[in-house]
Amino acid sequence: MKTPVLFALLSFAQILLVAFLPFASAGLVDDTCKKTPYSHFCVSALRSDRRSSTADTPTLGLIMVDKVDANAKSSLAKIKDLLGKAPHPGTKRALTSCRESYQATRSAFVPSSKESLTKGDYKFAVEYMNSAASDASDCEAGFGGSKSPLSDLNNYEHKAASVASAIASSLL
Template identity: 35%
Template sequence: MKPITSFLFLLPLTVFLSLLPHLLAVDQTNSTNLIAKACENSSHKEFCVASLESSPDSQNADLPGLAFIALKLASSNATDTATHISKVLGAGNLEPLFEQALTDCSEHYLDAIEQIDDSLAALTAKAYKDVESWVDVALSDAQACEEGFKGQDGDALALTRRNRVFRQLCNNALVINKLLA
């Protein structure tokens, strides 16, 4: 290859490489703007943005992708909470009232996991009203769990915090789903 020909061949590559950081910055700005817009009507905007941005997949996601990420985060949280409850129950030496509340809570979270899984399937089918219905049921499960611990402290407070995070994750999914519907 002659020197001038090789230079002309490398010129487009050089131009592309010099523009790449700017192209990536625009893409990241667009994803950040989409996340901010998706979380705009959330009652916990900062939490909504932070939770969605915690997923690497959010950087290239469209609105349905963000809804999927929000539901996956809620599902993961519900699964972690169900596991935590099982560990506490397995440790034994619990007061009967607390043990019953945990047993009920375990059942509620297993149901909530199913509801979120159904929501994911509904989202894939673009059945946005069904997504809303299933997520509402999952929220009811978390609320029922919470009501079993009224007036208790100690380990119940840790579960109260877990319930609050789960409800916020579900609310994020509902806010995004509403934009899709």
């Protein structure tokens, strides 16, 4: 007689957990994003990734670092395409500089940030993501103040890296 009651209670507890866990995580996303410089961007970016529904704060940071990496990959593809069209020499110099920055993001900043967030050594993730954000801004500025052919990608990279840095900083 006790077994069916215990089974019913456990089943009910599982239903409650499944029903309310996404709301608890949505609250964590909102609370975490309020501490970032681009809170609306942060909420949108994190909620677009299904992992955020069950994530803790370090995992939210990892999700943002993944967004930085994916954008850097897209940026490199666009840079390659633009360089192949033999642009103006000044534009070519700016694109080459941007390529170096995005390559550094993918080869150094992203892997080191992921390791830092995974190992709980958050200060390095803050530094590396700040570097990625700064490099995206420098890439944009390298076009001499006019809107670059990478403006949307640079803007996204700057925001994503700034948010990733802020999330890591909140863990210090």
